[in-house]
Amino acid sequence: DPQVIVDTGLSQSLVLTVILPVTNLSVQVLAYTAAGDGPWTEAVPVSLADAGTPDRRVFSWYWWYVVMAVTVAMVCAVCFIVMVTQLRKKAIRYGEAFEPMIERRGDLVVHYRVKKSYSRRTNEATLSSLGISEDLREKLRDVMVDQRCLALGKTLGEGEFGSVMEGQLNQNQFILKVAVKTMKISICTRSEMEDFLCEAVCMKEFDHPNVMRLLGVCLQSNESEAFPSPVVILPYMKHGDLHSFLVMSRLGEQPTEMPVQTLLKFMIDIARGMEYLSQKNFIHRDLATRNCMLNEDMGVCVADFGLSRKLYSGDYYRQGSAGKLPVKWIALESLADNVYTLHSDVWSFGVTMWEISTRGQTPYPGIENAEIYDYLLQGHRLKQPPHCTPMLYQLMSECWHTEPKLRPSFQSLRQSLEELLAGFSPAPETGEHLYMNLREEEEASGLKQACGMGCWEAEGQRPQRTEMRSEASSGYRYVMVPLDAATEHTECNRFTSVRHEVTDPLIEGEVEEERVIINL
Template structure:
């Protein structure tokens, strides 16, 4: 800001000094400059300049330059509105009113506020918004308008949670169980899918820990708490969940189980005889009485005394003989003989039967002069067995119809070692028996016990979706089968996919940089990976398919070093590292998601283009994590400020310009996958062939192999295979008749001379 004063003509001997004021107070440490120069014989002009390097909120106010001649000139610092209060993230109960605050200031005034709910106008010119109640999770923000322009506040997400359950009662109470029932609270647009029941001992601080804590699927809203002690007081509470999160717990409700019998009978029973009286004494039973003691029951009996007398001589008929044990021995012998005969018959039958794949066939025997073969089937077989198994999963009819054509007999699949495992499932190696061959496959399973029915449907819907794909750069589906999990008692779905020799692209890139034998992947190879992904995504977008989770970890590398786009929706369940939970929303890979998807959770093909740009950056940096140093929770603000991923050190300008175009703020300005594929193919054609041997180094990814040529795969450029020569005492290079170079990896034993190591190689002498 500038201030000037002209004077002279004998009015003052010396020109006056200038002092700057803000809101009437002198600026002591301000950055000011004052210049004086003559404008005539007795005239002069003073110019004073106040400089503010970076305008901050404390600099707001009215500024004046003050001359000691009592001449004042004023100006004001003004601009776009600034916010002192912005909407905050919060959780509310469905259909319960709430208040939101948003405050903005000038200058210049006045400032007009407009409330936005999910991007649409909600209220105008109010600082506090009273919302009558929400039934769905919404995002609120404000726009502040003055004559300088418009400023937008940060967004606050209001998550709608279900109301507290009501009417918790005990339908039936026994000695060891409580049959509970309750009414779930209102959840808005999100149905109540599950409730949690907790129980503990009431009024007993020693045993105050939870003795029962279990999730219950709805409906019905009831649960049986078992394993309780008789005549004991328990406290029970219930809380329910929707897809947005949990409700508040109900207050503790107390219930007492019914009485039971004492743990033990009375002890120390003694008898004292006193003439014609008997005095009976005992001690109270040990252990818990499990009720209130009402009394004791006493039972007694008179013993029968037998006296043996000599019979008097009598000539009359004798009395009948007493019971004889000889008959009892006869009965036992007959019973034993029958049992032995039955066992012999069973043994002979087992010798004569023959096990078949479908049951038991007995050897031929003669019946009515004809040979008869008896056969007993192991179980009933029907042509509708697959449909019945799918029916047992409880999935929709539409999904069953889509899966009917891809079902595979479980007996044709053999599972091997586990390739990768996560919280919700795993990927295993397997062998699929076909009509004339055995195919090595990858088998994707899910832990059915901890997954909901909707998650299982999503798992199978992914398989049904892959059934329609047929492209060299898109993972194809080989089949789906159902295996019975004996512990859980119901079938678990299994998805069969082609086996990818080199695993996922992200791990491959990381290993090339950080493995035991690092390998430099040439730029041509990296651009080829990008081109393969672009081809696959172009095919998917032509099918109107939105991936929503494109990243290097979700791209697979086959034995021909071709990239296939994979994991259409299941990756966040299997691999959990790069996913972040925003509030109570499900986990999202925020560093790969477009800025508009982070704000509104709306996905389009152009949001996949954004993710493709991040994937290109991953490939160009050979597996580095995007936005290093930026936390997941800070990504949205970081992008909103205009920041983007920086150009990798050895990335071509044309490739970075292409990936940067994927991150344009407006989705309609981003290129299509067809354009991206064409530009990448053109860039790949324009790149020179990698002739310089110092540029290319390969590593043997199979650590189990220690000798030259042990890996049967091909190198990225079509050579004989990426190799690592181990067992040498220093890092050096060996020139061979091959267009590539090989890395010699040292071992800890440095006593072995290099010549001995070279002699151990299975190579011609002229090439060693």
């Protein structure tokens, strides 16, 4: 048998590595000195399992340094990516909104600059987060405006469920002053939000000088809300809504009188707008002076295709299980069967003409919303306003015919009103005008735009002028003819006053309306 002798020197242990396969293995040990070798020990058999332990490689600190360096580099890269992502999100949301600049006086002034570019992919993702239908998203796609192109300003009016704000829209390097209608998304349901967007979509096809047109729809992100809030962008109307304008013409600092020609032009503008909508088979369902806007040229635009019920909630009444309805403007058949047609819009136009003739008074004074249907069913209608010609009141009465098909069309109404206007001499030119600018007082007192008010005062109980202006202030600038100037042209500026025999207590109440206080 082969033998291998290994000299271990002074070591007390030895590790033997067996490379070749062996069937049996034995170990013997002897000691040697300078005097000679000692005897061998007896052979000790060793099995292969006990032949020895595997070789243990010595650990290298070089590889440990490499692992640590790679780990640190990965952590730094992740931190950098997270930081860049957060900065990008902030830039998308605010778009480098503020730029500090030093004026010549040395004051630090912050100017707002609107970003002009946007990503349609971002809009699509935001629309998807609203949870609206695919059909509605498709209709909104071509009217979406990125929020970086829209800068919101001060609030022009606010109601329970929404508000109107002044804004600036960046369109191809041009800044356009706009009005922005918003919803208080926190208290509105998802279906109400979808209705809000549907009403905006229906406006995008309108193109008429007397119909409000849609500029766009924007989604404003809010960190406190789960999803963005939709806003509707409309042209800015310098003089606000027609109802507030008419109320202010009666309740300003000075008594004022508006020429009859101006009132008739308001009616004609509305009739033209409604004629255009009727030709498109569009049913408004909520025509009233509060839903008509005055532009810079004093032209009237039919507007607010449903949004006004969010802002003027006091004029709406919930009937049964239906939603809130403006019952004092709704046709008899609509109250009975909840059916709306072009003929029911004609009924509402008659009430709107009555509002203009009375310069913003509330229809059916003293009659509760819940009593309107029975009141109309008994044959009662709005009474002839003071200073209203019989021909004009006859035109109103035709709009309130019980049989819808017997009511005149908007084309017929527009022609009749134009004939009435042609019968008056041109409105007199006066060098003296009354300018009422309520913006500064409104900002000082924090008052919001009034949505409407009663217009009856008792003798000796006329409120303070400042209080009256506060209640009626709408934040717009109005130009009106003073009463003393208008009275010089009574023959051509006023409707002929016609008083009927008073047999109904309700009529008596209207005759004495200047001696009665009615709280609305």
